């Protein structure tokens with residue numbers, strides 16, 4: 267493909283064009299400021315490619331999502347979370363021996379340093395688990411300092427995947443005042459997480475295979491989503507060569523916001539609010555369309571998907587299946603379906619290409635699995651972890667990587683003289 271040409275102030279600039287393996291086209295503006303003095307202006311980065319990546323492909327117009335080339339639909343149905351973790355971190359699917367070694371290594375690193383338990387004691391009972399997770403993950407760097415040795419970095423990657431679920435379950439136990447339950451090596455990754463969340467010392471606990479399988483699928487659906495807000499944050503922080511734990515901790519904080527991963531909690535709270543208000547969802551649809559109300563339909567819309575979110579399609583079907591397998595009914599599912607039906611036929615939502623996203627139905631499934639509402643975004647983080655790690659690792663090994671440092675267009679005051687305080 268030939269270069270792009272930019273005409274600016276009567277001069278012509280040649281800008282190189284790069285093309286990805288799925289024919290995605292990018293205009294390389296890295297030299298633009300040096301040659302023309304102008305920068306590329308793109309608030310919200312909706313049109314900015316910040317890196318080249320071989321991890322995840324999304325085509326938002328056609329609703330395509332693939333991890334390392336594998337369609338999300340196939341991975342969600344046929345793979346396991348641990349296998350997808352291997353795929354993300356190593357770039358290929360494991361053979362049987364590689365899978366067993368990876369799984370066993372993960373199992374052997376699930377314990378937390380006993381001193382870390384003291385941190386949990388310091389948090390207030392009702393503290394949000396995302397706050398706890400973000401600070402506990404960055405604290406891991408005090409226990410496992412980073413070196414430049416690739417083997418040491420790989421070990422920290424394993425530690426982080428293994429310990430994250432223990433941290434998440436301990437954060438929950440702390441929030442309800444129950445004793446911590448230690449990991450069990452005979453259980454699967456997801457089964458062990460459920461056991462640490464829901465077992466109590468006085469009683470036997472059996473992991474339900476239905477819940478284990480459903481949770482595994484949910485985690486797979488959240489694994490990666492290319493350069494979204496939290497992943498870009500991980501790369502941004504990591505670009506200063508901050509260590510793995512510090513970079514991921516920043517990603518957890520970015521994910522927490524209600525426009526990103528925090529939306530799953532907000533969706534459920536919204537559905538509960540509509541239910542408590544008598545179930546009149548058309549009133550809330552009107553509010554969502556009225557900008558002055560400040561109300562948005564949570565779980566709707568996406569920066570990239572402008573047709574459908576393939577994860578939401580899988581989850582809508584899974585919500586039905588999981589509820590019926592568990593023999594549960596949930597009136598919130600009916601409200602969600604009702605909202606979706608109205609939105610899909612309403613000109614406001616249709617014209618803006620607003621469809622249910624991954625967060626719209628996931629909360630209903632988490633609720634059916636017994637996951638408390640303020641743990642929903644922690645579940646998103648647990649799923650997103652291998653994606654963040656793969657993106658951080660790819661960035662670290664990219665020879666063209668530079669510290670991330672955007673420019674700006676200054677719109678403030680011109681130069682003026684300082685006036686001392688007694689003269690103002």
Ligand code: CMC
Nearest residue numbers: 525526527529554562563564565566567568569618623624
């Ligand atoms: N309800 C009502 N109106 C909406 C919504 C919504 N959920 N989302 C977007 N719009 C309107 C928005 O007001 C704007 O209208 P107009 O053109 O008249 O000004 C138009 O649609 C475009 O919206 P935008 O805010 O410019 O789009 P964006 O790409 O900046 O934001 C979004 C994407 C996901 C943040 C946004 O759709 C939103 O706030 N959704 C609700 C929160 C949510 O569900 N977030 C989870 C996203 S998926 C999980 C993840 O990856 O994080």
